[in-house]
Amino acid sequence: MNLSENTVRARLNKMLHEGVLEISGLVDPTAIPGHMVVLVGVKLSTMELVKRGEDFKELKGVISANVVTGRYDLILMVLLNENLSLLNFYTEEISHIKDVQSVETFVIYKSYNLKVPYVL
Numbered sequence: 001m002n003l004s005e006n007t008v009r010a011r012l013n014k015m016l017h018e019g020v021l022e023i024s025g026l027v028d029p030t031a032i033p034g035h036m037v038v039l040v041g042v043k044l045s046t047m048e049l050v051k052r053g054e055d056f057k058e059l060k061g062v063i064s065a066n067v068v069t070g071r072y073d074l075i076l077m078v079l080l081n082e083n084l085s086l087l088n089f090y091t092e093e094i095s096h097i098k099d100v101q102s103v104e105t106f107v108i109y110k111s112y113n114l115k116v117p118y119v120l
Contacts, residue, residue: 026115034082037116039106041072046099049073059093060084063116079119
């Protein structure tokens with residue numbers, strides 16, 4: 001490719017402005033002592049899936065909240081550490097969200113190529 005620096009900058013700025021591209025730093029949670037990632041499957045007692053997904057994405061430790069098909073209504077990816085344990089996440093964070101019918105936790109013991117934003 002023979003692109004000028006100005007062309008590359010203009011295209012990059014356009015993608016950033018339009019929200020197509022976001023530049024961020026990611027961490028390997030297994031490389032940080034005391035940190036771990038869990039996936040949480042959430043069943044709701046309402047069909048307001050998008051609204052509840054928006055509520056969950058605001059909780060401490062939540063990397064992403066996803067509306068999904070299958071057994072669960074939402075799947076959360078959560079970063080935990082010594083200050084935000086799994087028990088604290090359930091009792092201090094999830095307990096404030098209404099319409100939660102049940103949750104199931106999937107602890108990630110070993111991952112490959114998992115990099116996440118540091119949200120704690």
